[in-house]
C-alpha cells in the first residue's frame with residue numbers, strides 16, 4: 109500500500125477571453141503552475157488524467173504528456189464524463205497514489221470556448237455530448253435541455269422563475285468579491301428575469317458564460333510536496349451516473365427522474381465517508397452550468413427541502429457572509445466557463461478555501477469544503493469533500 | 500411572448516440523424532406517417548429509442564407496433580436562440596418531452612401553437628414533418 113493521497117498543488121491560467129494565447133499555451137501554463145505549487149517538475153509526474161478539449165484524438169492524453177516530455181507514465185487516461193470528470197478524476201488519482209502505483213498525478217483541462225471557435229460553435233460541439241439521432245434533430249441545444257428540466261421543476265413545486273434567478277443573484281455576490289471574475293456587478297432577481305430569454309424559463313443570466321481558460325491540480329502521496337502543511341486531504345467522495353437520453357431521464361427509475369437526480373447517491377456516499385452531514389459543510393462549491401443545475405443539487409444533496417432552494421438561497425445562508433457560502437469564486441455563471449473544464453475551478457477554489465489562501469473570496473470558516481461536478485443534463489455527478497491533510 | 504404565424508418551424512437545416520440497422524424501422528415508419536415503436540413480447544414495455552433489448556426486463560423479444568399518437572407534455576421549453584447552429588434562423592421552436600399513452604417518452608417539437616398556450620400535462624396528438632426525402636420527424640400539436 110502507498111501513502112494517503114492529497115492534493116499537493118493547484119494552478120490556473122488567466123480566465124475569460126484569451127485571444128493572445130493558444131489553448132495549449134494556457135493549458136500547459138496551468139499545469140506548470142500546479143507543479144510549481146506542489147514543488148515538483150513535469151519530470152516528477154507519474155501520470156496524467158486529462159479532460160478532452162473538443163479534440164478528435166482518443167490518445168490526446170498521451171500526446172499531451174509527450175509535449176511535456178514525460179516518457180513513461182504509470183497512469184495516463186482521459187475522462188469522458190464531461191463536467192463531472194474532474195471530481196471523478198480525483199478519485200481515480202487517489203486510487204493510483206494510494207495503491208502505490210503512482211506518486212504524483214496531474215489532472216488537467218482547458219478549453220478555448222470564447223475565442224478559439226467560430227461564433228456559436230461551442231454550442232454545437234456541446235451537442236455532441238448529447239444524442240445526435242433522437243434529440244439534436246429537434247433543435248435541442250444545451251440551454252434547451254436545462255430549460256426543460258427547469259420547466260418541470262417549476263411545475264412540480266408550483267414555483268416561478270425567481271427560484272432560478274436567486275441562484276444567479278447569490279453567485280454574483282461572490283463574483284463581486286473576485287477581481288478575476290468576468291461578471292462582477294451585483295444583480296437582482298429582476299435583472300435576471302429581464303435579461304433576454306434563451307430557452308424558457310431560462311434567461312441569459314441563468315446560463316453559464318462562454319470563456320477561455322485552463323485548470324490543473326496535482327494529486328500526490330502525502331508529505332511529498334514542498335510544503336506538507338498546505339496539502340489538502342480527501343474526506344469523502346461519491347459519484348453517480350444515470351441515463352443519456354433526456355426522455356429516458358424523464359421516464360426515470362425508482363425514486364429518480366429528471367429533477368430527482370442521482371447526485372443523492374453520490375452525496376450519501378461522500379457524506380458517509382466523511383461522517384458528516386450537509387449542514388457540516390463550511391463552504392459549498394456547487395457546479396453551476398445553469399441556475400437550475402444548482403437548484404437540483406442543493407435539494408438532492410439535502411442542503412434544503414424539495415422545492416425550497418429558492419427560499420434557502422434568499423435567506424442569505426449561501427452569501428459571502430452566510431453560514432455556507434456557495435460557489436465562492438463566482439462559478440460558471442459569473443467567473444468563467446471554459447467548457448467542460450470549467451468545473452475544475454470549483455475544486456481549485458475549494459483547495460484555496462481549505463488552505464485559507466482564497467484572498468478576497470476567503471470564507472471565515474473553511475475547515476470542511478464540498479465541491480460538486482456535473483454534466484450531461486444532470487445525469488453525471490461527482491461530489492468531493494476536502495479538508496486540510498494536516499488536520 | 501406571442502410569435503407570428505404560431506410556432507411552425509420550417510425544419511430547414513435541421514441536423515440529420517444517422518440511421519442504423521437498429522433504428523431503421525422507426526425512421527421508415529415515421530416516413531410512412533405511422534410511427535411504430537418496439538413493444539416487449541415478454542413484459543409489454545414500450546421502449547424508445549429503438550434498440551435490441553427491453554429496458555425494463557432485458558428480453559430480446561419484441562414487436563414493432565404502431566402507437567396511437569396520443570400523449571401528454573411531460574415538460575417543454577421554447578428555444579429563442581440557437582446561434583451557431585445551421586437552423587439558427589428557424590427559431591423560436593417549442594421542444595418537449597412527450598409522454599405517449601403507451602408509456603414511452605420521446606423528445607419532439609410541439610408545433611402550431613403560441614408559446615403561452617403550452618403547459619405541462621396538456622394533451623397532444625402526433626403530426627409529421629419532413630426534413631428531406633429520407634428523414635421525417637414525428638412532431639406533436641395540441642389536441
Ligand SMILES: [Zn+2]
Pocket residue numbers: 539540541542543544553554555556557558
Ligand atoms: Zn420487457
